[in-house]
Amino acid sequence: MNKEIEFTETELMICVASRTFENEKTYVIGFGMPQITCMLAMRLYAPNLTMAYEYGTIGPRLQAYDPILMAGSADNYRAVAWMDMNWLFWQCSTGLFDYAVLGATQVDQYGNINSTMIGEDYSRPKVRFPGSGGANEMGSLCWKTVVIMVHEKRRLVEKVDFVTTPGFLDGSEGARERVGLPKGTGPYQVITSKALFGYDEATKKMQLQAIMPHTTVEDVLENMMFRPVLAEKIERLAPPAETELKLLREELDPKGAVIKAGPVIKLKV
Amino acid sequence: MDEMEVLASGEGEFRLLDPDAAREWISQHRAKGLVNKVVTEQEAVARFVSDGDYVSWDLADVVRGPLSLFREIIRQKKKNLWIAHRFSYLIVAWLYMGGCVGKVDIGFIYMSRVVRNAIEQGKLKVIDWSNFAMTSRQMAGAMGIPFLPTRNLLGTDTFKTSGAKMVKDPFTGKPICLVPALFSDVALIHAHQCDIYGNTRIFGPGLNPRAVAFSSRKVIISAEEIIDPEEIRMNPGKTTLPYYCVDAVVEAPFGVWPGTMPGRYSMDPEGWREMFGTLDNEEQLREYLDQYIYSVPSHLEMLEKRVGAKRLVQIMVREKNREGYY
Numbered sequence: 027m028n029k030e031i032e033f034t035e036t037e038l039m040i041c042v043a044s045r046t047f048e049n050e051k052t053y054v055i056g057f058g059m060p061q062i063t064c065m066l067a068m069r070l071y072a073p074n075l076t077m078a079y080e081y082g083t084i085g086p087r088l089q090a091y092d093p094i095l096m097a098g099s100a101d102n103y104r105a106v107a108w109m110d111m112n113w114l115f116w117q118c119s120t121g122l123f124d125y126a127v128l129g130a131t132q133v134d135q136y137g138n139i140n141s142t143m144i145g146e147d148y149s150r151p152k153v154r155f156p157g158s159g160g161a162n163e164m165g166s167l168c169w170k171t172v173v174i175m176v177h178e179k180r181r182l183v184e185k186v187d188f189v190t191t192p193g194f195l196d197g198s199e200g201a202r203e204r205v206g207l208p209k210g211t212g213p214y215q216v217i218t219s220k221a222l223f224g225y226d227e228a229t230k231k232m233q234l235q236a237i238m239p240h241t242t243v244e245d246v247l248e249n250m251m252f253r254p255v256l257a258e259k260i261e262r263l264a265p266p267a268e269t270e271l272k273l274l275r276e277e278l279d280p281k282g283a284v285i286k287a288g289p290v291i292k293l294k295v
Numbered sequence: 296m297d298e299m300e301v302l303a304s305g306e307g308e309f310r311l312l313d314p315d316a317a318r319e320w321i322s323q324h325r326a327k328g329l330v331n332k333v334v335t336e337q338e339a340v341a342r343f344v345s346d347g348d349y350v351s352w353d354l355a356d357v358v359r360g361p362l363s364l365f366r367e368i369i370r371q372k373k374k375n376l377w378i379a380h381r382f383s384y385l386i387v388a389w390l391y392m393g394g395c396v397g398k399v400d401i402g403f404i405y406m407s408r409v410v411r412n413a414i415e416q417g418k419l420k421v422i423d424w425s426n427f428a429m430t431s432r433q434m435a436g437a438m439g440i441p442f443l444p445t446r447n448l449l450g451t452d453t454f455k456t457s458g459a460k461m462v463k464d465p466f467t468g469k470p471i472c473l474v475p476a477l478f479s480d481v482a483l484i485h486a487h488q489c490d491i492y493g494n495t496r497i498f499g500p501g502l503n504p505r506a507v508a509f510s511s512r513k514v515i516i517s518a519e520e521i522i523d524p525e526e527i528r529m530n531p532g533k534t535t536l537p538y539y540c541v542d543a544v545v546e547a548p549f550g551v552w553p554g555t556m557p558g559r560y561s562m563d564p565e566g567w568r569e570m571f572g573t574l575d576n577e578e579q580l581r582e583y584l585d586q587y588i589y590s591v592p593s594h595l596e597m598l599e600k601r602v603g604a605k606r607l608v609q610i611m612v613r614e615k616n617r618e619g620y621y
Binding site: 079080081082083095096097098099100102103104108109110111112115119138142148149150151152153154155156157158159160161162163166167188189190191192195201202204205206207208 | 359404447
């Protein structure tokens, strides 16, 4: 009980998220954190998870994270197929892909995601972000959407400034289906640096289900712009295990391109 | 009952494609003979890229992007280009700094300080779609049809900023999204191999190189190497594009420098750092363009004078993952 461990916020999110990833399921993933999370899950928890990128590489066996070079040869190593963007999203459209894993700049209580801009005027944004990329189609067409993001008040808002990627839209019953999005799809989980959220079935609102090992429910709620539904029992998540951290630091992201980001957390275990 | 009712329309600007006009253009301009199309990059860009052109390409920029052709476009100071963009790090920043860009369709755009400031200050007009929306639009253009139905964009602000429409599907009565076909003026495609006629081989995953080429009036291929036409015929399953959809072939070894050509060379760490380091400051970016574009007359001279053989050999050695290419 006296050992102190140290990890970054990013390492914590990756470790916790990786434990929720399912074996023998198909994932379309964004770059950076989602990618490393998948790599870790495949090494420890879900060896036969199939990950794919939006440009059509299916099931690569990655050796280590290759910063920046999306679609470079390291990202495509020992895949089962190299297809293209049309074929990848057509497969999502026919229901072949179980999960989308995305980062987000802003998420609201109904799981709508903003990665486009802050401000009122589209032609003169206050802050401009990269835009949808493949996020809109991933969150529209995959069965379940998982978001991994830093927990900050300005990021967890009641209503996003711009809906880049659809969540449960206005939260009304059947809102996604009414606009033509595939039935049964939508937000599933948000993993932040402070907590793990699911969604309340009745209200479609984000539901606090578990908190990170270094925080409290009060701290989680204070750092959000809206009050999530609270699960009957809110669990405390286990901190990163030694095996997880060792793999991340020594093999999956040895340069620390992704995992070193964010504040360092010290914890007695 | 059977009519296709429009339920909502996006506001984004797009260029309407008349498939019959495109067919006519293609029938009049696509040379079907086997002619040698090899030209210098100067000639290819001078002849086939005009001010105001709608420009498309496949994949990213630092991965198999046609960087040598973009550098030539900047060198020739082309103006007011409309960029059909999915994702890139530097191309929009370079074109903006070079005064070449009019507007940009966006899938994903790397927010360097230069680009971000330009958009926030209203100096760079962008039209947000998504990567798949842009890819579907090119697919429609390549299929010779005016639009394609997709099941994304629906219900979002991305729909509103795009030029898509939400309609009632006349078969099921359910709402569906339609994206208008994109038919660009010129496509720039960087390939691993090409013969003198334009038969082209691209290895590894891409976005949709075939659709990009077939949805464009003019197509310039820059290739790492020009190979014997008999080699193409000995393995036709490897052909990405047949010759008659190509207008010009440019030999461009290390055409993606400082980026990577998967299966052939890796990125150049030194060139990479230097390039990335200038994307956040207009003055530094202008100096970068001076050094690597304006002050050297051609791609080959840039390689010779600014990069050097040693580093080019090193990036070939650094590319360890060669399985599956060629």
